[in-house]
Amino acid sequence: MAKQFRREEVKQHNDNQKSWIVIHNSVFDVTPFLNEHPGGEEVLLEQAGRDGSEAFEDVGHSSDARELMMKYKIGEIVESERKPIKDKTNTWSSSDDSCSTQSSLKGWILPITIGILATLIYRYYFQSH
Ligand code: HEM
CATH class of the missing domain: 3.10.120.10 (Cytochrome b5-like heme/steroid binding domain)
Structure with a gap:
C-alpha cells in the first residue's frame, strides 16, 4: 500500500x-x-x-x-x-456542459429531418396521383 x-x-x-x-x-x-x-x-x-x-x-x-x-x-x-476527483476526460459529456446541449440538439435534428422528408414524400406522392 x-x-x-x-x-x-x-x-x-x-x-x-x-x-x-x-x-x-x-x-x-x-x-x-x-x-x-x-x-x-x-x-x-x-x-x-x-x-x-x-x-x-x-x-x-x-x-x-x-x-x-x-x-x-x-x-x-x-x-x-481525500477529495472527489473530477474526471476531466468526461467533463465535456456531463449534463451541465454546453457540449452535451449540442449533442442532444444533434439527437433532435435527425428525427425531425426524417419527419419532414417523410411528409414531403407523402405529399408529393398524393399530389402526383
Ligand atoms: C508532478 C507534477 C507535474 C508534472 C510531471 C508536469 C509536467 C509537465 C509537462 C511534461 C509539461 C509540458 C506540456 C505537457 O506535456 O503537457 C508541463 C507544462 C506545464 N505545466 Fe506542468 N507538470 C506538473 C505539475 C504542474 C502543476 C501543479 C502546475 C500548476 C499550474 C503546472 C503547470 C504547467 C504549465 C503552466 C505548463 C506550460 C503549458 C504550456 O506552455 O502550454 N504543472 N508540465
Whole structure:
C-alpha cells in the first residue's frame, strides 16, 4: 500500500528545498523536478504544500506529463482527507456542459429531418396521383 500522508504534513513542504504537491489525492515530491518542469518552477512552487489538482488540470497536461508525474509520487492522502476527483476526460459529456446541449440538439435534428422528408414524400406522392 502506498504511504499515507495528511494534508497538514504536505503543507510543511512548500518551498524549493522540499516541494510536495497533492494532485488527485496522490502526493508528489516535485523537488527534483522543479528545474525540469516545462511550465517553469514558479507554477510548481505556487502549488507547493497545496492541492494542485485544479491548477494541474486547468493547464490540460498531456498524457506524457501524467506518466512522468508518477516518477515523483511518494504516497497518497489519508482516506479521510481525500477529495472527489473530477474526471476531466468526461467533463465535456456531463449534463451541465454546453457540449452535451449540442449533442442532444444533434439527437433532435435527425428525427425531425426524417419527419419532414417523410411528409414531403407523402405529399408529393398524393399530389402526383
Ligand atoms: C508532478 C507534477 C507535474 C508534472 C510531471 C508536469 C509536467 C509537465 C509537462 C511534461 C509539461 C509540458 C506540456 C505537457 O506535456 O503537457 C508541463 C507544462 C506545464 N505545466 Fe506542468 N507538470 C506538473 C505539475 C504542474 C502543476 C501543479 C502546475 C500548476 C499550474 C503546472 C503547470 C504547467 C504549465 C503552466 C505548463 C506550460 C503549458 C504550456 O506552455 O502550454 N504543472 N508540465
